[in-house]
Each structure stands twice: as structure tokens, then as C-alpha cells.
Amino acid sequence: MDEVGRFIDRSNTNAEKYTLRQKLFGTDEVTPMWVADMDLATPACVLNALKERLEHPVMGYEIMKRSGFEAQCAWVKSHHGLEISPEWLSYSPSVVASIGCAIRAFSEEGDEVIVQSPVYPPFYDMVRINKRTLLLNPLHRDREGMYRFDLDDLRSKITPKTKLLLLCSPHNPVGRVWSPEELRALGEVCLEHGIRIVSDEIHCDIVYPPHKHTPFASLSPELFASTVTLMGPGKTFNMAGFSISTVCIGDERMRDLFNHERMRVHFGDGAALSHVAFESAYRDGGTWHRELMLHLGVNRSMMAAWCASIPPISHYSPEGSYLAWLDCRSLGLGDRQLREFFAREAGLGLSAGLGFGKEGSGFMRLNFAVSSAILEEALEKIENALQRSGYV
Numbered sequence: 001m002d003e004v005g006r007f008i009d010r011s012n013t014n015a016e017k018y019t020l021r022q023k024l025f026g027t028d029e030v031t032p033m034w035v036a037d038m039d040l041a042t043p044a045c046v047l048n049a050l051k052e053r054l055e056h057p058v059m060g061y062e063i064m065k066r067s068g069f070e071a072q073c074a075w076v077k078s079h080h081g082l083e084i085s086p087e088w089l090s091y092s093p094s095v096v097a098s099i100g101c102a103i104r105a106f107s108e109e110g111d112e113v114i115v116q117s118p119v120y121p122p123f124y125d126m127v128r129i130n131k132r133t134l135l136l137n138p139l140h141r142d143r144e145g146m147y148r149f150d151l152d153d154l155r156s157k158i159t160p161k162t163k164l165l166l167l168c169s170p171h172n173p174v175g176r177v178w179s180p181e182e183l184r185a186l187g188e189v190c191l192e193h194g195i196r197i198v199s200d201e202i203h204c205d206i207v208y209p210p211h212k213h214t215p216f217a218s219l220s221p222e223l224f225a226s227t228v229t230l231m232g233p234g235k236t237f238n239m240a241g242f243s244i245s246t247v248c249i250g251d252e253r254m255r256d257l258f259n260h261e262r263m264r265v266h267f268g269d270g271a272a273l274s275h276v277a278f279e280s281a282y283r284d285g286g287t288w289h290r291e292l293m294l295h296l297g298v299n300r301s302m303m304a305a306w307c308a309s310i311p312p313i314s315h316y317s318p319e320g321s322y323l324a325w326l327d328c329r330s331l332g333l334g335d336r337q338l339r340e341f342f343a344r345e346a347g348l349g350l351s352a353g354l355g356f357g358k359e360g361s362g363f364m365r366l367n368f369a370v371s372s373a374i375l376e377e378a379l380e381k382i383e384n385a386l387q388r389s390g391y392v
């Protein structure tokens with residue numbers, strides 16, 4: 001395979017995915033395929049820019065450079081067709097921190113925040129920890145395993161206290177890349193009720209053709225004026241370890257409210273090396289990203305072919321992200337047993353579906369952003385474990 005897909009040994013590098021194995025799975029003897037980063041090298045353009053920066057010996061405070069924001073604006077325009085201005089962007093150490101900040105900026109304690117389960121667990125945590133009320137609007141799963149918004153359920157639950165929607169687009173863990181029509185219909189409900197939208201678009205660059213990511217803020221001038229868009233290079237270029245992302249708010253009043261809250265928790269302006277990594281990734285990472293998508297496409301097809309041949313496990317091939325949401329319900333195992341089956345019998349550390357909400361019961365999430373050889377080995381391990389246990 002190409003350079004992007006080569007095997008990289010991350011054990012003993014303080015990678016969370018590896019270091020926490022004992023704690024999470026009770027053993028270090030599992031291939032970790034859980035946390036959403038890639039076991040693939042960060043682009044050479046980023047590593048080279050960092051080496052060059054390290055030639056200068058002073059590592060004092062730095063600020064986000066306008067040229068960094070401009071590089072992100074150019075990327076978003078060319079990849080997603082949305083024209084944004086550097087003035088609308090601000091630095092954030094993490095998308096999750098931005099979600100918390102937006103919740104505080106645009107709602108009061110006791111207000112309701114919509115979360116569409118199953119979803120990335122910090123969505124729930126941020127609502128609860130900020131003393132807002134979770135308004136759960138579960139995604140509807142059709143016969144083919146495709147998830148959709150349930151707008152009737154949403155309409156029936158909205159109250160005058162409903163202030164914010166936390167949208168995951170593309171969606172982790174179910175892998176949907178929402179169509180413009182789906183997003184517009186959801187947006188109309190929000191506009192009818194004066195609900196603002198926090199659109200977490202961190203996975204927006206990992207999308208498989210023919211699907212296309214639609215930035216929520218691009219749908220209409222009204223939705224542009226009600227939306228906070230969260231993006232960053234962490235997933236796209238595998239550089240989550242740099243703790244750098246951005247908040248994009250086109251509406252000036254909303255931006256002021258957010259910035260006030262941002263000051264209260266002192267987001268700061270980021271780290272010297274992160275600024276360099278951020279700018280070089282968005283400016284020079286295009287070729288690498290194209291190769292990445294080819295590699296992930298190969299692994300995604302491998303997953304789909306494998307699942308089609310293993311009846312007890314099924315999945316709807318993700319339209320975006322490198323996460324496969326495996327439906328294991330026909331194994332008939334409880335959630336704890338299911339997790340143990342994968343860890344002990346198959347030797348794999350996956351994310352338990354239940355962690356994404358009760359709708360995730362019986363599911364497991366597998367991160368396939370690894371070399372194709374490692375993925376092949378992992379699928380073989382599952383198959384062998386199923387055979388030994390009499391499932392196939």
C-alpha cells in the first residue's frame with residue numbers, strides 16, 4: 001500500500017489508545033481499535049514544518065497567525081464550498097471544550113439541549129456537567145441499518161426551555177454524512193423554535209464518494225446566523241495530540257456571546273508547535289489527504305465485504321469517518337459479555353456501543369484507521385473467535 005497506509009508501531013509512545021488498554025480491557029494483550037485517532041503517520045509536510053520551527057530555540061507564548069486561519073478558510077472553501085472569513089474564527093484547545101463553552105454561552109442552567117443518540121459520549125457529559133437538561137432525540141434506524149433524524153419525535157419534545165441542538169455531522173458513531181435535505185429539514189424545526197445549533201463537524205474531511213459533507217451553516221442565511229461550527233485538523237490529518245481546533249461563528253452577536261464565555265474559561269491562543277502544525281496541514285496537506293482517503297476506502301471496503309460474509313455481525317458501511325458501527329445483537333450477548341468476547345476471545349479493544357447511549361446496546365465500534373494488514377488480522381481474529389464459540 002502507499003506511504004499513508006504503512007504500519008506504525010505506537011506501543012510505548014504514550015498513545016492513549018495503547019496506554020489505557022490494561023485499565024479498559026483488563027489486559028495489554030489486545031489490538032486497540034477504539035479511540036478515534038489513526039495508527040497512521042501524521043503528514044510529512046506537518047512533521048517537516050515542525051522540524052524547521054524547532055531550529056529556533058525559543059518556545060515562548062505565541063498567537064494564532066492570520067495565515068493559519070486563512071489556510072483553514074481556503075481548505076473549507078475548496079473541500080466544502082463554504083466561504084468563511086478568518087474574522088469569524090477563534091482558536092479552541094478542543095472541540096469538546098468548545099461544545100461546553102457554547103452550551104454556557106447560549107443557554108441557562110435548567111434549559112434543554114437536544115442530543116441525538118447514540119452519539120459521541122462527551123455530548124451527554126457537557127450537557128450534564130453544565131447543569132442543562134438532556135433532551136434526547138434518538139436517531140431512527142431503518143431496516144437496512146441506516147440512521148435518520150426523527151423529526152416527529154423532536155417536534156413532540158421541544159418546549160420553551162429548548163435552546164440548543166448539538167449536531168454531530170458527519171455522525172460518530174453511526175457514520176452518516178447527512179444530506180442537505182435532511183439537514184435543511186432539521187434546521188427548519190430549529191428555526192421554528194428559535195433553537196441555535198452547535199454543529200460538530202470534526203469528521204467532515206473523512207467522507208467517502210459519492211457522499212459529500214454539507215456544512216450546516218451553508219444551508220441558508222438564517223441557519224448561518226444561528227450556527228456555531230466546530231472544525232479542526234485533529235481527525236483529518238491525525239494530529240489530535242496538538243490540541244488545536246477552531247470555532248466559526250458568522251453572526252456577530254452570537255460571536256460576542258461565545259467570546260465572552262471563551263474569555264471566562266481562558267481558552268488562550270494555543271501552543272507554538274500546534275500553530276505550525278495547523279497551518280502546514282491545511283496549506284500543504286491536500287495530497288496526503290487524498291492518499292489517506294484511498295487507504296481508508298480500501299479498509300472500508302474490506303470491512304463491508306467481511307461483514308457481508310459473517311452473518312452474526314452486520315453494519316451499514318459508514319458514509320464518513322473511519323469508524324465501523326457493528327451490529328452484534330444477533331450474538332445474543334449482554335453488553336458486558338460482548339465487550340469481553342471481543343477483548344478476551346478475539347484479542348481486540350473496541351468501543352462498547354452502550355457508551356454512546358442506550359441505543360448503542362449490542363453494538364461495538366471498530367476503528368479501521370490502521371494498516372490494511374492489521375485490519376485483515378483483526379477481522380480474522382473475530383472470525384476465529386466466532387468459530388470457536390460456535391457462532392459461525
Ligand SMILES: Cc1ncc(COP(=O)(O)O)c(C=O)c1O
Pocket residue numbers: 036093094095096097120168172200202203232234240245
Ligand atoms: C464527534 C467528535 N467530536 C469531538 C471529538 C474530540 O475533539 P477534540 O479532541 O478536539 O475535543 C471527537 C473525537 O473522537 C469526535 O468524534
